Structures are given as structure tokens and as C-alpha cells.
Amino acid sequence: MKLIAVTTPYFFIEEDKIITALFEEGLDILHLRKPETCAMYSERLLTLIPQQYHRRIVTHEHFYMKEEFCLMGIHLNARNTKEPHDYDGHISCSCHSVEEVKQKKDFYDYVFMSPVFDSISKEGYQSQYTPEELRAAAKEGIIDKNVMALGGITADNILEIKDIGFGGAAILGDLWGKFDCQNDQNYLSVIKHFRQLKEIAG
Template identity: 75%
Template sequence: MKLIVVTTPTFFVEEDKIITALFEEGLDILHLRKPDMPALYAERLLTLIPEKYHHRIVTHEHFYLKNEFDLMGIHINKRNPEEPHDYHGHISCSCHSVEEVKNKKHLYDYVFLSPIYDCISKEGYSSAYTPEELRQAAAEEIIDNKVIALGGITPDNLLEIKDFGFGGAAVLGDLWQKFDVCTDLNFLAIIKHFKMLKEMAD
């Protein structure tokens, strides 16, 4: 099962070092999601991440970065609902219902379905599905290896995600809360946590 990491919405000083370390530990794909940040900051972050990992990064904003930095692809969502004219390459998409997955999955390389569990990074963004609904969607082959679970993913439920038949899990809050930008002297805790998630996903 794929393990995808979604960035925090804001930049911070150690971010490039942590992302590089995650790739070194076997991170499959990074989703660069910085909804309110200028392109210049994204460019700077990408410049600091070794080029050999750029082909594993998907950007949610500033789609020109895909070609400029030879990234893996782009991600479509409500803020950026359409790919650029004449775009060729990897595209993923956010979905917020099983019906939406059913209608859109065939158009994209993979889709996110969220929120599977109560979100850690977004307060009040609660689970939208029962286990029965997810199992039914898997039985109908709506949930398969092209569908990535997002929302509240932790070590406590990662094996359940695998059992539901998802092709991968995207982690955000559970991982990044292991690093406090103000007090932590190193980022060993976040790497240790990622390794545990990775081991469970494999």
C-alpha cells in the first residue's frame, strides 16, 4: 500500500531537511500543499530538496512548478479545479464522496477520498463514512488501488485502511504533530514515526 505525505499548509525552517529525510526512509510520494503561500516560497523549498526526489513530488498549487522542477505531477481540488491547457502528465484529484470517486476515478492516476476519520489537522472536519459504506464501496470495486485514504490516518487505523481495500494512505496531522518547530532540537521523532507507518503500510 502506498504511503503519501501531505505537507503542512505553511513553510518552516527545517522542512526541506525533514522532507529529504523522509524520502531517504522510503517515502513514496510527497504532496506539496501550501494553499495560501506565494510561488516563490514553493520554489525555494523545491530548490533545497535534492533533484533526485523531485519526480516523487506532486504540487497542489502553481502548476508551472511541475515542468520547472520536473515534478511527478499536479493535484486537482476545489481551489484549483482544472489542469492547465495542453497539460500532459500525472494528475491526482480530491474527492469527498464515494459517488464522486465512482465518477472521477477513471479520469486520474489516483484520487484522494476524505475524510475517512476525524481530521487531526482541520478542526471540525469529521469522518464522513461508516466502515460498512467503505466495505460496500470496496465490494463494488469503487475503492481499489487507485483510491487513497485521507483524513485522520494514524498507526491505530492504518491496518484498517488496508483492510478496506484502499491503494494507499495519505498522512498529514498525525505525522507533522511529531515535530514542534519552536521547541524540538531535532526531527528524530517524526522520522521514527514515519518509519513505523511505512512498515505498517508495506
């Protein structure tokens, strides 16, 4: 099962070092999600991440960066609903219901299904699915290796995600919550937590 990290919506000083360390530890894909931020800051972050990892980064904004930095691809969501007209390459997208996953997953390289559990990073953003609904969707072939679970995923429930049949888990709040950019001197707790997630996910 793939492990995907989604960035925090804000930038911070140690971010490039943590992202590089996560790739070194075996992170499959990074989603660069910085809504309503200046492209210049995303560009700077990318220049600080070794080029060998750029092909494992998907951007949610400023789609021209895909070509400029040889990124893996782009991600569509409520803010950016369409790919550029001349775009050719990897596309993923966000889905928020079983029906939406069913309609869209065959048109994209993979889709995010969220929130599978109550969100950690977005207050009040609660899961819309029961475990029974998720298992039924997997049994029908709606949830498969091209559907990535997002929302509230932790070390305590990632095995359930794997067991249901998702192709991957996208981690946000549970990972970045291990690091306080205002006070922490090092980011070893983030790396140790990622190792634990990777070990459980197999």
C-alpha cells in the first residue's frame, strides 16, 4: 500500500529537510498543497528538495511547475477543477463520496477519497462513511488500488485502510502534528512516526 504525505497549507523553515528525510525513509508520493500562497514560495521549496525526488511530487497549485521542476503530476480539487488544455501527464483528483469515486476514478491515475475518518487537520470535518459502507464499496470494486484514503489516518487505523482494500493512505495531520515549527529543535519525532506508519502499512 502506498504512503502519501500531504504538506501543511503553510510554509516553515525545516520543511524541505523533513520532506527530504521522508523520501529517504521511503515515502512514495508527496502532495504539495499550499492553497492561496504565492508560487515563488513553492518554487523555493522545490529548489531545496533534491531533484531525484521531484518525480514523486504532485502539485495542487501553480500547474506550470509540473514541467518546470519535472514533477510527477498535478491534482485537481474544488479550487482547481480542470487541467490546462494542453496538459499531458499524471492527474489525480479529490472525491468526497462513494458515488463521486465511482464516476471519476477511471479518468484519473488515482483519486483521494475523503474524509475516511474524522479529519485531524480540519476541525469539524467529519467522516461521511461507516466501515460497512467502505467495505461494501470495496466489494463492489469501487474502492481499489487507484483509490487513496485521506482524512484522519493514524497509526491506529492505517491497518484498517489496508484491510479494506485502498491502494494507499494519504497522511496529513497525524504526521505534521508530531512537529511544532515554533518550538521543536529537531524533527526526529516526525521521522520516527513515519517509520511506524510505513511498518504497519507494509
